[in-house]
Amino acid sequence: MLEMLQTPQFWVDVFKIIMIDLLLSGDNAVVIALACRNLPEAQRKKGILYGVGGAIGLRILLTFFAVGLLALPYLKLVGALLLLWIGIKLILPEDEAHGEGSIKAEAHLWGAVKTIIVADFVMSLDNVLGVAAVAKDNVWLLVFGLLVSIPMIAWSSQLVLKLIDRYPVIIYAGGALLGYVAGEMLLGEALLKPLVEAHHVLHWIVPAVCALLVLGTGRWLAARKAAVATVRDLADGEVPARGMTRKGEA
Amino acid sequence: MKILVPVDGSEHSLHAVRHALVLHDSLKAVPELVLLNVQRSVAQGNVKLLIDAQTIDDYQREQGMAALETARHVLDQRGIAYQYHLSVGHPAEAIAQYAAKHGVSHIVIGAHGEGGLGKRLLGSIVAQVLETTALPVTVVR
Numbered sequence: 427m428l429e430m431l432q433t434p435q436f437w438v439d440v441f442k443i444i445m446i447d448l449l450l451s452g453d454n455a456v457v458i459a460l461a462c463r464n465l466p467e468a469q470r471k472k473g474i475l476y477g478v479g480g481a482i483g484l485r486i487l488l489t490f491f492a493v494g495l496l497a498l499p500y501l502k503l504v505g506a507l508l509l510l511w512i513g514i515k516l517i518l519p520e521d522e523a524h525g526e527g528s529i530k531a532e533a534h535l536w537g538a539v540k541t542i543i544v545a546d547f548v549m550s551l552d553n554v555l556g557v558a559a560v561a562k563d564n565v566w567l568l569v570f571g572l573l574v575s576i577p578m579i580a581w582s583s584q585l586v587l588k589l590i591d592r593y594p595v596i597i598y599a600g601g602a603l604l605g606y607v608a609g610e611m612l613l614g615e616a617l618l619k620p621l622v623e624a625h626h627v628l629h630w631i632v633p634a635v636c637a638l639l640v641l642g643t644g645r646w647l648a649a650r651k652a653a654v655a656t657v658r659d660l661a662d663g664e665v666p667a668r669g670m671t672r673k674g675e676a
Numbered sequence: 677m678k679i680l681v682p683v684d685g686s687e688h689s690l691h692a693v694r695h696a697l698v699l700h701d702s703l704k705a706v707p708e709l710v711l712l713n714v715q716r717s718v719a720q721g722n723v724k725l726l727i728d729a730q731t732i733d734d735y736q737r738e739q740g741m742a743a744l745e746t747a748r749h750v751l752d753q754r755g756i757a758y759q760y761h762l763s764v765g766h767p768a769e770a771i772a773q774y775a776a777k778h779g780v781s782h783i784v785i786g787a788h789g790e791g792g793l794g795k796r797l798l799g800s801i802v803a804q805v806l807e808t809t810a811l812p813v814t815v816v817r
Binding site: 453456457460461463545548549656657658659660661662663664665666667668 | 715717718723725726727731732733734735736737740741748751752755756757758759760761762763764765766769770773
């Protein structure tokens with residue numbers, strides 16, 4: 427384990443995992459906070475705590491499950507395709523300015539926890555797949571990836587969302603990274619082994635092509651659905667002179 | 677004359693509100709005052725996929741009203757008429773868009789909003805506002 431820490435490859439992989447975690451779990455905390463919104467003050471902390479705990483537990487479970495699955499033939503192929511799609515989806519802008527999900531803020535603690543767990547399941551999948559792809563068969567990297575994602579679920583604020591808003595290039599870098607990782611996973615597919623071993627140049631060509639594929643497809647699709655209004659009105663109000671009464675509380 | 681005061685709840689945005697009050701008191705024709713708060717959209721990626729629109733809107737409205745609270749208090753105490761508005765989106769864009777749509781003639785804005793790390797990473801909203809609007813802008817420290 428200690429020698430591993432000294433290889434540059436280890437740190438490159440660590441960087442990849444952190445990047446993927448940052449981009450794919452930033453919204454996890456927001457979803458948890460929103461689902462607990464309508465709980466009474468005293469229960470809200472509990473709801474968030476249980477929600478974060480559930481998210482972490484699910485992630486550990488799913489990660490080991492994913493690693494087990496990925497050892498089966500063909501499934502690396504499926505995993506790589508999924509990762510390509512996750513990368514493209516990351517780059518795509520939102521369809522419309524309005525939410526379309528169905529989770530309402532629950533007024534009961536267990537209702538909130540239940541919704542959070544369901545949401546966690548969906549949100550963990552892409553992340554788990556990304557981390558498993560980077561870690562390959564390295565258990566230490568896998569554990570490290572899990573540990574890194576935990577504080578991000580628990581405390582990640584809106585800073586990531588704001589950063590992405592300010593520097594959209596982060597999204598493209600993230601999409602390219604996911605494509606690259608997908609390419610690496612593709613190389614690991616047992617079916618392609620003979621081919622890869624015969625042509626060593628494929629070791630960098632495939633990931634590079636996959637990264638470009640995500641960037642290209644993402645940009646192309648993004649251009650097709652550009653020009654969505656990005657500013658939305660939420661509330662309006664007018665306060666008349668001299669009156670302490672406030673009208674128009676929307 | 678319509679004066680737009682972007683407010684994020686920070687100390688500097690309150691300075692801007694107070695300066696707008698000074699303008700209100702000293703201009704010959706009493707200007708209209710509009711407080712504007714812009715919330716960054718949280719409806720991205722999985723959040724949008726999982727949470728219903730109503731809950732997201734309620735949350736952002738609550739955050740926006742909270743950010744406006746102290747500024748409104750300052751104006752309420754003076755008992756003058758004003759409007760307020762909440763938008764969701766990129767701050768500078770939303771400010772410019774509101775100004776263009778509602779015939780704003782002057783923007784009064786605090787020098788710094790989000791302080792510290794956020795500001796260093798995100799850059800100054802004021803600089804972006806100056807870039808996106810052709811209106812006269814007063815920056816208040």
